Amino acid sequence: MDTNKMNTKQALNLLKQNGYKYTGKREDMIHFFDKENRYRTAKDLLHHMEPNYKGISVDTIYRNLHLFHSLGILESTDLNGEKHFRMKCDHHHHHHFICKNCGETKEIHHCPMDKIVQELDSYEVEDHKFEIYGFCPACK
Amino acid sequence: MDTNKMNTKQALNLLKQNGYKYTGKREDMIHFFDKENRYRTAKDLLHHMEPNYKGISVDTIYRNLHLFHSLGILESTDLNGEKHFRMKCDHHHHHHFICKNCGETKEIHHCPMDKIVQELDSYEVEDHKFEIYGFCPACK
DNA sequence: TTATAGATAAGATACTGTCTCATCTAATGG
């Protein structure tokens, strides 16, 4: 097993613990991300939901994506100016290889930050992003 | 001297070599980026141009940004879903610390990719992004 | 000076994402 990401049950618990309601839509949304190690967009999620929830509002998609992100259920990154989301990996710090075609991710167990802090002692480091892009074995 | 980035003269030569015209607007746009080691947005550039070029079209801004980028005059990155541009650094491969407040950049002379290729031999690696975010000495 | 390839302005258009507000519903306590 490569990953140890959040699962549907933990996610629904987080909702409950924070006073948010457990709706069928939310369960399906979380399932959608739980299934795969893959970054997906709001549009991907909308297309997944539409057949089962006729007339679902785009705003419901965005509101829940943000809620899930703020609760630590999802993590996100910008790819080509569009926000992409995936189930949060909840163990040790790591980075991702991201397939440009299907969004599949693979963990990279190496972070260069340790060696760099000394170069930046007059700066205030808040965050960093290290991502590798290309094509996964299935897409290449 | 920390950087060895492209300068205005080289940029204008690139335009000429590729059959593009040398206009006052383009010279000012390139000057705008040449002055600083800093990522700026299309809107930043538009605001810089407007006082001197009343009624300048936003499309002129975008078209020239893309032209400059395709000619290798500018490099770009997505920050908060918005494209940011800076003068291209034309020497050895490196990454940047980016100030979240003013866009100032500082070169990071360490790239982790060498050690990672072996982890990805069944993947096709095309590109990577390594950026550090925080506040520069002037902004922190 | 003229011809023309490239540049520009203007405004329409597309796309991602957010806001407001009225309505609806899951969860809770009685």
Next chain:
DNA sequence: CCATTAGATGAGACAGTATCTTATCTATAA
């Protein structure tokens, strides 16, 4: 089980970034 209500949703307007189309303009070279 029902009533209450905080939270959830749908609808559509709206905002911001970016692109496209078309007519007009201009830098450049012959």
